[in-house]
Amino acid sequence: DSTRAATLLEVYGTPYVRKNLRGIHQIHSRKPSCAILEDFPNRDGALRFYFERDHLSSLLLLKFCGQP
Numbered sequence: 034d035s036t037r038a039a040t041l042l043e044v045y046g047t048p049y050v051r052k053n054l055r056g057i058h059q060i061h062s063r064k065p066s067c068a069i070l071e072d073f074p075n076r077d078g079a080l081r082f083y084f085e086r087d088h089l090s091s092l093l094l095l096k097f098c099g100q101p
Contacts, residue, residue, distance in 0.1 A: 039082040046078035047071070 036042065046057040047069060057078075065072050080093040 036082070038084060038086075040085045041083040043081040043083070044078075045080075047073075 044057050048057055049055070049068075064074075082091045082093070084090065
């Protein structure tokens with residue numbers, strides 16, 4: 034599991050807090066989705082996992098419901 038093996042996680046997107054839930058919306062195209070109506074053109078989001086072993090990193094791009 035990358036999240037457990039990573040020593041650092043870098044996240045690009047829009048943070049949210051709802052009741053006891055915290056998370057990140059718009060990780061990838063930053064286009065409107067079912068959860069966020071705002072559009073951020075030319076500002077991609079991402080997750081990057083950094084691993085101590087061999088000083089490697091891994092970049093992950095995702096799409097969410099309603100994003101082109």
